[in-house]
Amino acid sequence: MKVLTVIGARPQFIKAAVVSRAFVEHRPDVHEILVHTGQHYDANMSDVFFDELGIPLPDHNLGIGGGTHGQNTGRMLEKLEALMQAERPDWVLVYGDTDSTLAGALASAKLHIPVAHVEAGLRSFNRYMPEEINRVLTDHVAALLFAPSEVARTNLCNEGIANDRIRLVGDVMYDAALFYNERARKPAWFDSLSLRSNEFVLCTIHRAENTDQEARMQGIFDGLGESGLPIILPLHPRTSKKLTQMNVNLPANVTAVDPVGYLEMVWLEANCKIIATDSGGVQKEAYFHKKPCITLRDETEWVELIEGGYNALAGANSKEISNLIRSANFPRFESNIYGSGDAGRNIVEWMCR
Structure with a gap:
């Protein structure tokens, strides 16, 4: 065949x-x-x-x-x-x-x-x-x-x-998480940030619904900044380009890094405190790694994660984003949805x- x-x-x-x-x-x-x-x-x-x-x-x-x-x-x-x-x-x-x-x-x-x-x-x-x-x-x-x-x-x-x-x-993403967890690799630049495991937020932003609208981009970054927590942002090329075009500045607590490989991303997901993302795949990976997830969209295709309380929708609302990051209180990860x-x-x- x-x-x-x-x-x-x-x-x-x-x-x-x-x-x-x-x-x-x-x-x-x-x-x-x-x-x-x-x-x-x-x-x-x-x-x-x-x-x-x-x-x-x-x-x-x-x-x-x-x-x-x-x-x-x-x-x-x-x-x-x-x-x-x-x-x-x-x-x-x-x-x-x-x-x-x-x-x-x-x-x-x-x-x-x-x-x-x-x-x-x-x-x-x-x-x-x-x-x-x-x-x-x-x-x-x-x-x-x-x-x-x-x-x-x-x-x-x-x-x-x-x-x-x-x-x-x-x-299949659960299969991948199980297979690659043991192969995860800490990024070479991580130690230079003087951060420890479980004390930073991992953030990814790439969807057109966010990157193509200046008001949404500003709202997201305002919320990240107001949270006060250290945030690592692997910067998607589209997002980087749009930030420059829109003249949106990164808050002081957000560290932008180049796109990371998959094994480095697995390590960051496993070692962060909270994940904030507009990615569908990263929402699931947060669940696999038992991390609270804040979704920077107005809806998600992974509705079972919302219904189970593992994920929360924040959209581009700066107050909602900062409040959820500061006070994330998610249930224990005991189910096996996937x-x-x-x-x-x-x-x-x-x-x-």
């Missing part, structure tokens, strides 16, 4: 590493072709991940990135279609909710190649988010939908998707039936 896997953004590299490892360990007869669209084209945001995750470099790199959503998706569609026609895979495997995800799903569906979608069923119910459009459209053309949680499966059923296309497999750490194997077994 031949599987063509489409990835393009950092979180997808992590998820793909889990499933690729499961193919090698449990179905070595499967030929996987790894295609990197180039959506994350900065070396610090892409190349280093393949080295750290121990997965081979992609078989194909399409070199598409830096354009608008429409430009990126259109260019990816064109190149992916030609590649799929040449490779003739039995399955196309896509992850998450990026432009790469949608392009891979549409190209394969139009060529009548079955699509498998990892992280199916996530919904923020905000159609202004490009990620929401990507995930909804991908789910509705996929032949197999791998849901990470009961909430995700319920969302798919509520949209009329046939139950025989849905598989509740657990979350499976048993065997999602990768479950996905491989279902695809190979």
Whole structure:
């Protein structure tokens, strides 16, 4: 069997590493072709991940990135279609909710190649988010939908998707957290900050809904500053560019650092006190590491974390952000929402039936 896997953004590299490892360990007869669209084209945001995750470099790199959503998706569609026609895979495997995800799903569906979608069923119910459009459209053309949680499966059923296309497999990011925790690496610069474990806030900001609106950016950084706690901010290239354009200054308690590799990010997540983020993946990783999470968005696709009290929505409200950081009081992390750490194997077994 031949599987063509489409990835393009950092979180997808992590998820793909889990499933690729499961193919090698449990179905070595499967030929996987790894295609990197180039959506994350900065070396610090892409190349280093393949080295750290121990997965081979992609078989194909399409070199598409830096354009608008429409430009990126259109260019990816064109190149992916030609590649799929040449490779003739039995399955196309896509992850998450990026432009790469949608392009891979549409190209394969139009060529009548079955699509498998990892992280199916996530919904923020905000159609202004490009990620929401990507995930909804991908789910509705996929032949197999791998849901990470009961909430995700319920969302798919509520949209009329046939139950025989849905598989509740657990979350591949939990597999990754278990596998890479022991391999975590402290950043070389950390000791120079004179900070100790469990006394700093780890913050990530990258979503367009925040970075494209000066009022939201100002509100977020005002809230971070008012919290008074030391904050480490691995600075996404988009966020860095927008801060300069908007003339938004970093508060004195916020230390911006270059983007970190995955193993360094795991260490920071495991050793921080609180996580503040607009990333979907980092919200879950906070839960895996048993850290309170403050989400810098008005809604989240991981509603089960909100309902369980593990996560709190702060939006871009400066007072809400500072209050939550100063007084975070979250319940004990005793539940097991996202499976048993065997999602990768479950996905491989279902695809190979």
